[in-house]
Structure formats: structure tokens, C-alpha cells
Amino acid sequence: MNTETGVFANRTFSVERKTRETQIVASLNLDGTGRSRVDTGIPFLDHMIDQIARHGHMDIELSVKGDLEVDFHHTVEDAGLVFGELVDRCLGDRVGIARFGHFFAPLDESLAHVVIDLSGRPYLVWDLPFERGERVGNMDPDLIMDFFQAVAVASRSTIHGRILYGRNLHHKIEAIFKAFARCLMMAAEIDPRQKSVPSTKGIL
Numbered sequence: 001m002n003t004e005t006g007v008f009a010n011r012t013f014s015v016e017r018k019t020r021e022t023q024i025v026a027s028l029n030l031d032g033t034g035r036s037r038v039d040t041g042i043p044f045l046d047h048m049i050d051q052i053a054r055h056g057h058m059d060i061e062l063s064v065k066g067d068l069e070v071d072f073h074h075t076v077e078d079a080g081l082v083f084g085e086l087v088d089r090c091l092g093d094r095v096g097i098a099r100f101g102h103f104f105a106p107l108d109e110s111l112a113h114v115v116i117d118l119s120g121r122p123y124l125v126w127d128l129p130f131e132r133g134e135r136v137g138n139m140d141p142d143l144i145m146d147f148f149q150a151v152a153v154a155s156r157s158t159i160h161g162r163i164l165y166g167r168n169l170h171h172k173i174e175a176i177f178k179a180f181a182r183c184l185m186m187a188a189e190i191d192p193r194q195k196s197v198p199s200t201k202g203i204l
Contacts, residue, residue, distance in 0.1 A: 011188075013089035017082050021074040022066040028086035030188055032059030040064040040079055042072055044137040045147075048177045049079070055105075056181035072143055080147040084154025091155075091188060094118060099198040101187030105179035110166025112175035116187045117158040120204035124152040127162035128176065136169050144173055148180070156204075 014027035036053035038046045041064060053060040062083070066075030091097060102115040126148065130141045152159045161180065166172040197204050 011090040011092070013086050015082060015085055015089070017078065017085075019078070021070075022064055022078040024062070024064050024078060024082050026062040026082045026086060027060075028083070028090055029059035030087070030090040032057060034058070036060045036062075038062045040075055041066060041068050042075060042137075042139055044139045045076060045079065048144075048173065049083070051174060051177040052083075052181040052184070054181070055178045056185040058185070072139060073146060076139075076143040077146050077150045080150030081154045084151040084157075087151070087155040087157070087184070087188075091118060093197065094120070094204040095197050096190050096192075096194045097198060098187055098189045098191045098194070099204070101183030101185070103179045103182035103186065105175045105182065107166075107171040107175040107178070108168070110168065110171040110175045111164045112166075112172065112179045113162050113164060114176060114179040114183050115160040116180075116183045118155070118187045118204065119158050119199075120156045121158055122153040122156050123158040124149045125160040128172070129163060130169070130172075134169055136173060141169060141173060144176070 011030040017024040034054045034057050036050045038049045040046055049060060049062060064075055064079050068075060097118060099118050104111060104113050126145050134141055148159060148161060161176055163172045163176060
């Protein structure tokens with residue numbers, strides 16, 4: 001925020017991350033229109049990140065070239081780290097944000113609930129009752145927790161997520177991503193009544 005004019009800057013950021021395991025180029029516009037261009041090499045993960053963009057009304061570009069021949073873990077975790085970093089950078093000093101968000105999202109028979117505090121303190125509480133050995137596409141659903149753990153750490157946010165009930169694995173996971181998207185949008189929203197950092201400490 002420009003403290004002299006009271007006008008919030010365009011909340012966009014781009015990043016490149018290269019390791020021996022993944023090469024990532026990504027950008028985020030927190031105040032976008034829901035556009036996405038995602039290619040992680042894992043179609044189901046692409047579909048879920050598209051849900052974040054579409055239902056969070058943010059623009060996401062994410063290209064990941066990972067060592068999928070070894071395992072999907074590096075790609076999923078690093079995608080989460082980069083997305084979390086983009087959120088953190090776009091939020092800047094977090095002056096004026098609503099800070100808290102929560103959302104229930106249904107998808108047919110499934111219902112998910114996510115709560116976010118853009119607190120500056122990374123923490124994840126996750127309650128997703130998946131059965132061992134389940135697969136969605138060719139992806140282990142355990143990796144979904146790894147993705148959100150990475151997002152929580154890199155975005156410096158507290159995230160609580162749970163699936164209340166459901167039958168179809170795809171539906172359960174998609175519901176949690178949609179709920180996350182909506183409550184992130186809610187927490188990152190600019191509150192015109194909030195002229196400083198929303199914390200009694202004076203910093204997030």
C-alpha cells in the first residue's frame with residue numbers, strides 16, 4: 001500500500017525456481033479474473049490448481065518440469081512452495097487485508113471446509129479421511145497434504161482443512177481446493193476500513 005495516497009498497488013508477482021528436481025516458472029495476480037495456464041506434468045494437479053484460479057478469482061500461470069520419473073512428490077511439493085511464495089509476495093506487508101477467511105464447498109455428495117489466517121505464522125491442520133492405496137488419476141491423494149503444507153509454509157499462513165463427508169475421491173479433493181480458493185480470496189481481500197496491519201502486534 002502507498003501510505004501517502006492510500007491506494008493499494010497491483011498485487012502481482014512472478015518467480016522462477018530451479019533445483020535438481022524441478023524447474024518452475026510462475027506468476028500470480030491476486031486480483032485477477034480467474035484465468036489460469038497450468039502445466040505441472042500431472043493432469044489432476046493442473047485441474048486442482050485451475051480450481052484455485054477460477055474460484056479464487058485470481059490469475060495463475062504455473063509451469064513445472066519435474067522429475068516425475070522418480071516420483072510425483074518433488075513436483076507437487078515445489079508447486080505448493082512456489083504458489084505459497086507468490087501469495088506471500090503479492091500480499092506484501094499485509095496492510096489492509098481482511099486476514100481471515102473460511103468457506104464450506106460442496107461437490108455433489110462431498111463437503112469440504114477450509115479456514116485461513118494470513119497470520120505470518122505457517123501451520124497446517126489437515127483432516128482428509130482417504131483410504132490407503134486410493135488413487136485419483138495416477139496421483140496419490142496423500143500428496144494433497146504435502147501441497148498444502150508447502151503452501152502454508154511459503155505463504156506464512158495458518159490453514160485448517162477438512163472433508164466432512166463424501167464418497168467419490170475426486171469430488172472430495174476438488175471440494176477442498178474450491179473451499180481453499182474461496183477462503184483465500186476472502187482473507188486476501190482489501191477491507192477499506194482496515195488502514196493498517198490487522199494485528200494487535202502491528203506486524204504480520
